[in-house]
Amino acid sequence: MTRRPVYRDRIELLQGTLDLLILRTLQWGPRHGHGIGLAIRANSDDVLQVDHGSLYPALHRLQRQGWIDSEWKTTENKQRAKYYRLTAAGRKGLAVEQSRWERLVAAMARAMRPA
């Protein structure tokens, strides 16, 4: 309970942005689910809080879409883990989603600070 306030200034993820973050994370190579969660948090300087549970539905949805693929491998700690990697379709999808995101951010920025 004492830890709760620490998260106060972190931002809850918008619907759909999680997919984009996962795809971006996988650009640098295969990772397992837990690793993806860590990377998202680290890359956003701990601002973006991914509810770890919500990672998995997203991962499986992306896999079903054919954007990512998975494979069971052994970690450096000799444990079985499921590694996800980007497919060709996923790379294309990432590019599209990323440009859409950028347009959205620009539009939001304009809307929030009217000239």
Next chain:
Amino acid sequence: MWDPIQRAWARRGRGRVRTARDEEIEEEIRFHLAEEARLRVERGLAPEEAEAAAHRDFGNVLRVREVTRAMWGRHTLENLAQDLRFAFRQLHRSPGFALVTVGTLALAIGATTALFTVVDGVLLRPLPFPDPDRLVMVFERSPRGNATNSVSPGNYLDWRDRAKSFEHLALLQQLPTNVLGPEGAEQVFGLRVSAEFFDALGVGPFLGRTPRHADGDPNAPPSVVLGHALWQARFGGQAGVVGRQVSINGTPSEVLGVMPPGFSFPGIRAELFLVLRPQRDSSRGGRSFVTVARLREEVPLAQAQAEMSAIAARLAAEDPAYNAKWGATVVRLQDHATGSVRPALLVLLGAVLCVLLIACANIACLLAMRAGERAREMTVRVALGAPRWRLVHQLAVESLALAGVGGALGLLLAYAGVPAILSLFPASFPLPRAEEVAVDVRVLAVTAGLSIGVGLVLGMLPAWQAGRGRMADLLRAGGRALTGGARARSTLVVVEVTLAVVLVIGAGLLARSLAHLHAVDPGFRPERVLAAQMLLVPSRYQDEVRRAAVVEQILEGLRAVPGVSAAGSIHFLPLSGIHSGTGAHRLDRPVPSPGEDPGAGVSVITPGYLSAMGIPLIAGRDLDARDRLGAARVALVNQTLVRDFYPGEDPLGKRLFVEWSDDEEDCRYEIVGVVGDVRHDGLHAAPERTVFLSNAQAPSFIASLVVRTTGHPALAAAALREEVRRVDPEQGLLSVRPMEGVVADSIARPRLQAVLLGGFAALALVMACLGLYGALAYSVEQRRREVGVRVAIGATPRRILGLVLGEGLRLTGAGLAIGLLLALALTRYLSALLFGVTPTDPAVYLGVGTLLLAVAAAASYAPARRAMGVDPVVALRDD
């Protein structure tokens, strides 16, 4: 990996079965939690605390698992199982709908399959002989135009020797046959067949052999082939009987072989086959045989007909006294075997198809209404994001569940129905090839496929509707606006009523025919009369005096039995389906030229026959003991003969020529009495002019004993058998039965037709009423608001009642009008089955109209009552 079936099975009862994917997701999450906890321990947390924190960060593990799992969609079989459970829950919630639909399907599939199976077995399936298309029957054509007159053995021999169109041409004749065994004498149905018979049909023996050409030689020893059933019953099914001598008709005959089980000639009951040895002599014999022949390969029927016509013409020229103006007809065996039942079976088939159509319309109606009811549910589900195919899938499963249950019940009905229909035919009136009839899988598949197809297509209507139109509109209307199907529903109801009207009129006409037949006076009084047929064993009674005496002796004994008031004999019993006829003309007129002889029916009777049968003597005297061989030949005639031969004259004392002997001198008879007309050939047939000869003066080998009793006739049966045994222990009896049974059997076919068509008509009527009731009930439900408004602005309950009843009667009226017109057009196809009624009998049409309106009013009443009960406050608040 589990296979899907196993998985679906394991799913019963508890939640979902675990799949490989479930395991994977679980392992993934387990790894995640372990990894997170490990990191936290590295950062210095106590293991338990680290684990708890990892869980807290992760969220609800169970939920994550479920949601992740859902990303993959469900397995098809899981969907099916879920839909099936849902379907049965839905149906359980509306038991009326489920019951009516399943019942309709079951009745339609069951009745259609059962009757179609009978029709298929009797009419459509080829005869159970190799190359049945090449089997034909050759008949004589009489100068009076009977194309299928029976054949004389003399003409047969000439045909056989001259005709080139046939591979084999065989002669046959049914004859009661006396079989003498260790347990006494018995008579069975025998078939006398020429040696070519089995080769013509192309059927080999079960045991031993079939006759060769030499067995048919006039000088060959008598021989016989046993039917399988008789061999089992009387010879214990022992192979040793082949080659043995058995006493057949008093003559030791060699058993050549045994036929396979089920072997029979279409339409003729035969338990054993006596090999004929036809002899060529000056006389051509009586025309009392039929033939069967196998056409040579590649010989068409027309060619055989042309050849036979030419041969008959030559025979007429060679022997004008016997053959002038006689011809020959070639008929396909299949057509002849099924010809007499074909119209009836086709009418019934039409009826059953009507029932099937009504059932389909009914199911369509029911499902369409349900579609309307569920439009809102479907719309909501589409709005909530359910994929369209899921809805279609679910509705298809629902329809299939209905169709499956209905079809299964229908199958049971069909299996029960076929024997039931066949049992309606009396044993003495065999349906051709009835023994071969069994439920056909193809027939079942067609009917079930049709009903289920209709169900499936219509069952998916709601899903289709849910996809159309603007969702918001549909939602706002709450499904109630979806009454666009109203016209389609009305049309279906009208169609149902129309078909039902046609069937009920058909049934009404047949029922009236049957009533007329029952009312017909047969010309004798059958009640308390017992009849028994027999063939006097030919070898024992070659002598004419003995032949006549033995019958008199038996009758004398019977008259002495207490409870017997009269006894007599006739050679062929009235209404038993057989009659003799011959040339007959007035002797006081010029002899008619060959082929111009008017002819008459002949019955050979003993004194006492008229009183035993209750046939009135109109004028003159009965036959008596004076009329014996050597005395003046006398005859009685019936009223029809008097009308035809002696209009306005007194026939008594006049002399008739009756061609009942080869010796012309023995053919002159003096008329001593006139008797009442008897419908010998059937209650539907006008009496034929008939001459009655004395059995003492023209002794017959065939005798039907007739005994009038004071008590129940069956009680005299034992005495009758005992009397025959006492007079001649080697003389058997063919059948002993009450005369009323003979009369009933003679109208078995019209009764059967009326019962079957009546059954189908009743079924159609009930289904049409259900359809009408359903449509009105649904309409009332849909219009609750309208009714509420009407009541609110002052409509009286009477007006509301009128509103609904009016709708019901309007639909019925439309169906009735079309149905009556259709019936007028169609019932002429019934005319062959009618007796004493025209196909447009006004009473039947009027009666059916009244019945339909009454039934429709009854079916409309319940929905109308419900409409009257609508509370405007509730109905309006509903919105």
